[in-house]
Amino acid sequence: MSETQKPDARKSLATTPSARKTIVESRADEFQEEIPVLELADSNVPESNSQDHSSLITRVSLKEALVPPAPSDKQSAAWNSGKKTYSLAELEGLASQYNPTLSQASAVVGKACGIQTQVGKRPNPIVGYFGDEIGDGGTAGRQGAYIAQTFVTADKLRLNELVAEKDVQERSWQYEAQRMRVENDVRSRYFETLGAQRRIELANELLQIAEDGLKVSQQLFEAQQASRADILQSKIQLNEVQIVHQNAVLAHEAAWKRMVSVVGTPHLERGRLAGDLKQQVAPVSDWDTVYHALISNSPELQAAYYRVQRAQSQIERQQVQAKPNFQTQVGIGHDFQTGSEIVNAQVGVFLPIFNRNEGNINLASSDYHRALNDVERIELMLRDRLATTYQNHQQAAQQVEKYQKDILPSAKENLDLTNEGYRQGEFEFLRVLTARRTFFETTQSYVTSLIALRQAEIQISGLLLSGGLNDVPDISQGAGGTSQRGQALNGQ
Template identity: 40%
Template sequence: MSNSRPIIARTKQTRRLLLLATLGLSTGCSTISQYTGLAHQPARQSHSEGPAGVRDANLEVAKAEPNSTVKQVAYDDVIVQEVSPVLVAQQPATSSLSDFMPLDTSDGDGMQFLQPVVVEQENGIANTSGMTVEQFESLALGNNPTIAELVATTQKAAGFRTQVGLRANPSIGYQANQLADQGTDQHTVFISQTIITADKLALNRSVLNEALRAQLLQLEAQKYRVATDIRIKFFEALAAQRRMELIQEFQTVSDKGLEFAELRKKAEEGSQLDVVQAKVLKNEVDLQLQQAVVRFNAAWRELAALAGTPEMSPTYLQGRLPQNESAMDWNSVASTIVVSSPEYQAAQARVNQARASICRHEVQPIPNLDVQFAAGVDNGTNNGLINLQIGAPIPVFNKNQGNLSAARAEYVRASREVERIENAIKARLASAAGNFDASLAAVDKYARDILPNAQEGLELAEIAYKAGETSYVQVLIAQRSYFDTNLQYIAAQALLGQARARVDGYVLTGALDPIVDNSGDDSLRGLTFSQQ
């Protein structure tokens, strides 16, 4: 027993010398310098361009963008340009999990340093080629119920527009007079027709033309709402998936760290504190993995519901979180996004509808003509007879003054609604701009400074540990710091992608909000013919 301690001491000293020799031989090619974590990921992401003409400080109107899809939709003589969403193109992923390769970084003591490890997909997520954001958008535009609702309301508006412009049907009938006075009875066949004056039917059509135009623009706005919500939720799910991958990679490191801490304690190289700290780190990593799985599943279910396919099972998402974006001139963006927004254009169409309605109600007091022509035979004279009758209501009491006053009030309301929508767009854009600039600054700072510094701190901690200048606890602290920094970087990337998606989608969201039916009705037709 008296000689055991010197032998143990010499063994420890020998191991330390071996560590220092290994460190010296690895100068210039240290295994930790091979770490290619998230600090180097920006090179994997290409700058993507957004849709709707919102790409940089030199913003152009959507219909002028070469990458936008502009088509004309015609309902009889109503032609409306639709700008289809041409959204951010995601680069296909080159790996199902990551581009990292596992590295053998065990030192002489069997210590496993923080290294990316490729693992298989777990937690119910199928490892397939993956679904892209474009595929989700295609599903949503085909299955989201709000799109079908607005298509139906547009068809209703087109039907009402046709109906209010139809002329009155003629009436035909038979008339007999003086039937009780035999030999003097008269028999005629008549036809009657209401002649609409003051071009009321054309004015009816002009009013409903604008209603139809507004419905078409609302349909286009809803497409952007759906596409924007799909992109926002896709980035959330993609970030959750990336967190799962990162945590799974670090989970292997934490397991090895705990095993190593226990071995060091048995060899009297470490202490119980090292073991406890390693257990704490492992438990935290396990908990974060559970939370990441829950968040991914929740984001997936919402994404599938937005796409109109809530029964879809979770699968791997193929895409990249944004690495960098160009700064935007928000004053230029605001001025352009307002006038080119389909939401704003729909409100302008409602103003035109109200103006056309005033013109229509101003001519309502002009009376229509009721014309009746009859021809028959007079048995009293054995001669034929022809009757002509023309009548018109006299606008003495009803001059349509109530409807005209209401139409003028509606014009004021529609004009103020345009102002409200303009201010609402600018307010939503201001919020999106703040999120964009803040997350852009965060992503840039993490990529250029924070992540490289965290990696350098990890390298220094491991080098110091190999040299015997610090404890294993300091290595665990450095690993935890680097791990948390990477998670925060992923969160900043997700926020940047979501902010850009809002700007690209004219800050229109609400893919499943209730649809307001503004298709109108055919009441103008009844007003045209009653004049009472």
């Protein structure tokens, strides 16, 4: 189905409940053709975190180092001691190997594959011995062997496999969602750490400005062109900038720890990050285009469609459960009293008189209606989350543009002119302090806006997925799992 022919999810929000159900049902029926099936290459659980997860399922298509000046305190020296430089691509590669949630998610897919294999297996035959009247009056009686077999009717085992197949596909999409969560978190925390690294550089620059300002105040004081109050104010400002510098170092340490935690390598050697905060992650289109791409490609929504299909298959499966299986037994023996050979045959079925599986049919029907509503719920949830993220992106983009074009150049020019005017005795010291503080605050706010812009871009291009260390839901072995095979075999 072409892009222009896809149903518009937004239109379904204005229809009646019955119409919404029809729309979702039709989309669920079209889903098999519209969304490529994730084919499993290996159902075994990975042996280690270092396994390349790309071998498990087919994925859905989806400048220089910043070297700060030498710091002036021990914490900054420890940060500066890292000799390695890491790129974003290197960190993403490490996360694909070492983030434990990816191994968990692939193990769940393997578990679903195992259940799918098991629920379709035919029951094993029973081979046994029978004896009758053994030792009665010294005679041997009758003895022989028999074989018994249960024949499952109404194609129950194939329907079991069909239900389990939808579980496999749902878990495969959930794996893809988890992979994107990890990728998005690594990128987001990379830019957070890169921003913290940049703040240390700016803090070093601010320290140099504050130290130069103190020297100028001392020189003017000696030349009797400034008061001692000017020197004290310069010292206070220098101390404030030193606090800013120490906070920047501590923030970088925390950002580094958060980043390597989601990568899955908490003991990764400390180093610098190569990259540029000004580098755009991905272009962001208008709202309608972004929303349509989100609804069309979200793994969360695609997994929800497979839950609808699974619920449909489960209804069909439960409707045939009441059709009885055949219990057969054939035995061959010898009657030692008459000397003749004997054959024993038995055939039996459960009579569906008291239990026609009505409860399980109603349960499957309720699950189906719940799955239909879950599709609409996820669409609305994605729309709600996108509204906030898109707003954050627009605001951050406007702020960054304003800082780059107007605020930062003006703040820097104002600082230079004010410092020069103070040296020439044209300006009061209060004006100098104001110019420095303005420059300090604008540079820090600019970095904050850049980080927010990069992270919003990551969220939008990454389909709003986050939580690279969240627990991965396991698959239930109850209804639809191995117990469904037991239901097919017992004939009840």
